[in-house]
Amino acid sequence: MRSKFAIFALFTLALLSWGLYQALVGAPTEATMGPVQRIFYYHVPNAWVMELCFPLNFLASIIYLITRKPAVDAFAVATAEVGVVFCTVVLLTGPIWARPVWGIWWTWDARLTSTLVLWLIYIGYLMLRKLSTGGPNPVLAAAFAIFGCLDAVFVFMAIRWFRTQHPQPVFGGGANSGIDPRMMHAFLINMLAFTCYGAMLVWIRYTLERTRQKVDEAHAMKSLLHHEAGAK
């Protein structure tokens, strides 16, 4: 298992390095925005991984509510936490791009606001898990996550449903959407690189959570044995 992980991590590192080179050097400079447009090659792939993590968290939460398997709960925590990390990157790189292009760091349009709300929802989810101890904690978190995912759908559709300051869809957004093929190459490499990186983080976080569950179980068992021995 460790060797498989090492191979995957090396492959991801190679992809990220190639993606960085393509984003900074390989792709042509956009005519209107100049070099700042290159933020797109990091902003969108990070948003893509975020939009993958939250629906996976939603699915894991539903499955957990049905089966109550700790492994599924561990996967739900992993996807939520990794989703929040990628969402943080999206919320930071977006304003850095917006400042030189729009002249403002932030505006309360549907896409930006719903992304911030999404981040807050999942921060709430993680805090609920971290701060409440014992009882039906994972069950409450799973129910909470189901509502969180509704906002993830809203974030994705916001630029299709509303007129927003945020750019309209670059792909599949009508006759004038799409990018130069050389830009597309840099974009796709980074999409693949960050997808692999996101999967790697979920893998690590899942392993951590699953092992933590087993250690907690062993601690509980030991306390029970001590208690029974004391009673005798």
Add this chain to the structure above:
Amino acid sequence: MKFLYAAYGVTWAVHIIYLLILTRGFGRLRDDIKDLERD
């Protein structure tokens, strides 16, 4: 260019901080396992 480098820098700063948090999590877990084995 400063905005471009700031965006890329911030991206990797967030990811590296998260990797450090995960590393710390594994460190704590290792200590817990040692405690469990010792007892």
